[in-house]
Amino acid sequence: MSDTSPGDEADLIIRGGRIHTFDGQDSAVSALAVRAGRIIARDSEAEKLAAARTIELDGRTAIPGINDAHLHAAWLGARWPHLFFSDTPPEDQPSGRLVTTETERRAALTRAWGLLAELGITSYTEPGIGPGEDDGETGCFGTDMLATYTALHRERAQTSRVTLLRLFGTIDGESTLEDFERGIRTTAPTTDPHWLAVTGVKIFADGIPPMATAWVEEPYPDGSTGELLTRGSDAPLSAFRRMIELAAARGLQIAVHATGDRSITEFLHALEGLDAAPPAAGPHYVVHGDLATTAQLERMRRLGAGFAVQPLIAAHTHDWAGAQLGPERLARAWPLREMLATGTLTTITSDAPIATPDWRVGLDSSLALLSAAGRPDDTELRRTLLRTMTVDAARQDGAVTWKGSLEVGKVADLTVLDEDPCAPGRPFASLAVARTIVDGRSIYLRD
Ligand SMILES: [Zn+2]
Structure with missing residues (x-):
């Protein structure tokens, strides 16, 4: 036919x-x-x-363009080449205000886009930009940055497709129900969702296991359990639930930073308790999910909700987290094998500039995590891992009808590699990117 x-x-x-x-x-x-x-x-x-x-292609292999479904591009561009987990010693890490002027904000985004093009990344999610960070330390997450994104979008200056989540509290910190209610009543900019899709909101539920700030059922060695970061006139949990109801009632996608099993339970409760809300711009999901239990994965799957996970950060923080979690819980942490086996929507992401935006390094640490869980490297596994950064990332974006796979009617976003990434037995990091194509246009060509 x-x-x-x-x-x-x-x-x-x-x-x-x-x-x-x-x-x-x-x-x-x-x-x-x-x-x-x-x-x-x-x-x-x-x-x-x-x-x-x-x-x-001269015998090379092409795959759908890589989509990093959790990457702070503005912050990455402002900090580059300094990553948190890198050779940069603490005294040389950038600190304080990184961008102040429109010129600096544009330079940060443009630098990030150039870097992503070289890596073969054609789409990403910018997870958290909004008024809660207007007085933020770095200048990378406030309303001004959303305006810069919108301006570059209208000038058609983008080389990456962007899904963006608005933030009504502080990044990696507390948010109040009052600020959330005020923020959510403001309208998102009008954009072409194929290039800049403002799909929903990011909510911070808790911290991270190594700092003993993930909200957990079983206490840490000092007897603490972490806590919810949402605040309101009632208990933190009422504020958290209300935020989720408000966002769902507007048909917004909800991404919750949740690392502890208790935070994930409360997110599940809130999602399961929603009345028939209008369909969201994309599935709701947990960001990180470090201590998700097998039962939680199954409940998330039934809800059509997902996880955006970072196996490379797991590798970087493994020993540090172990001191707080103890050996038994550590062995159950970062259940990537179970996420993939249960068919729960899972995206593998970098969280750059925390870890490198090089997706190949992230997939190698995924292979290592899976191998430690008894899943050997083979073609099927490699395809599954690559799907988490293409088709599944497009599902997370609510965009699977037009991107993520190479089918008639879908966008021509491709990553061209020197060798076949589905062939087992060699590191993903050894696969060189030869060309990156977005919307049928070569945005990177190695010379
Ligand atoms: Zn992040």
């Missing part, structure tokens, strides 16, 4: 290598035809079409 008629002309044909489409059948095709940024034909149908331009 032909998807195209003989009169169809393509703008671009991509051919001469293996193209993993990550469609429902996980097909590999030999060619794609693209018109106006969308795929119009695949395989032999694509090869038949006339096109103004051709990209020869």
